[in-house]
Amino acid sequence: MKISVEITGIFLSAVMSLFTGIASAQPIDIDWTPVGQIKLESPPLDVDSTADGELVFVLMPGKVVVYNESANHQLNQIPVDQGYNRLTYSTETETLILTSSITNDLKVIHIDQVYKISVEGSPFLGPENAPVTIAVFDDYECPYCAKMEAVFSQLLAKYPEDLKLVIKQYPLRNHPNARQAALAVMAAHKQGKFWEFHSQLFANYKELSIQKMDEIAESFDLDMKQFRKDILSHDVLKLIVRDVREGQKIGVSGTPSIFLNGKQVKNPTFRNLDQLIERELAK
Missing domain, CATH: 3.40.30.10 (Glutaredoxin)
Structure with missing residues (x-):
């Protein structure tokens, strides 16, 4: 019984050590690739994106500009009041949440992604x-x-x-x-x-x-x-x-x-x- 306990203890210690090593592993470097770049017409106040990265939202004075995932094509822009200076996107509710530290206002905007679906030849x-x-x-x-x-x-x-x-x-x-x-x-x-x-x-x-x-x-x-x-x-x-x-x-x-x-x-x-x-x- 004593030997069994000791062996079990050694085994558990080794397993815990292994998992500890995995949890604390650190990257040795990073690799990066530019995806896109665009010159904005005015200074951005805040930025966020959808979880899949397909949409990028940039808050500027008086509007939210929506870009594609490569940030090289503007899809649309949403007019908002000048005072909003913070933006976040909620993936769960598909909403943009805007706040103003100046006026203490909060605004929620529902976002629907619109897809072009081919219907040629379809009944x-x-x-x-x-x-x-x-x-x-x-x-x-x-x-x-x-x-x-x-x-x-x-x-x-x-x-x-x-x-x-x-x-x-x-x-x-x-x-x-x-x-x-x-x-x-x-x-x-x-x-x-x-x-x-x-x-x-x-x-x-x-x-x-x-x-x-x-x-x-x-x-x-x-x-x-x-x-x-x-x-x-x-x-x-x-x-x-x-x-x-x-x-x-x-x-x-x-x-x-x-x-x-x-x-x-x-x-x-x-x-x-x-x-x-x-x-x-x-x-």
Whole structure:
């Protein structure tokens, strides 16, 4: 028993020493690479950035200037009162917080990142030039995507002249039939049956298989020879790869990911989407 205790003590001492060494390790040098530089038009009062570094906020007298991650291109500027001299960005709430040590004022500004989403070649419902566009990154084995179909139907019925719904393909890797479903629905699109096929895929999302997709195709009297050919075509694959890469680029990590006029919607309930549409139409 005594030997065991002594060995255990030595082992624990060695482990603690190892972790202590890791915790206290110091860098021996730094490496640095200039990312960007720009001449500001007036002295900056404060600066902050988003957690991913994609946006840089520079507070100047009377305004906040927003730059891209390389600080070589101005994206926008926000007018503020002259007295504000401190700025911070909250990643959790996506807000800019401005304070003034002169007037003791505090101002909070919500920031929405706006993305340009390609819709060329993507199926859509509603007017092509509608003032509001909802782009949805979908996966046909995603139960939440299936549930959103009813919400979109309600919105399209309420805003027949003002809303355009665009479907983007984003099959997730953990859904074994989602990629084949994306290929199949875009092949059906080439025969003018996208929305019918789209609806049936979601109606059967729990039991998707190649056989089920063939059954759906046959039920719409598709040219099956052409359908199977289009599933393997470069044109169909190219559209899906474009959607996936675009989604990855703008931070899509799950489905459904919904963007309204380029701004991601974090709480896509009917009520919230309805309010956001009204806000866009009021601009």
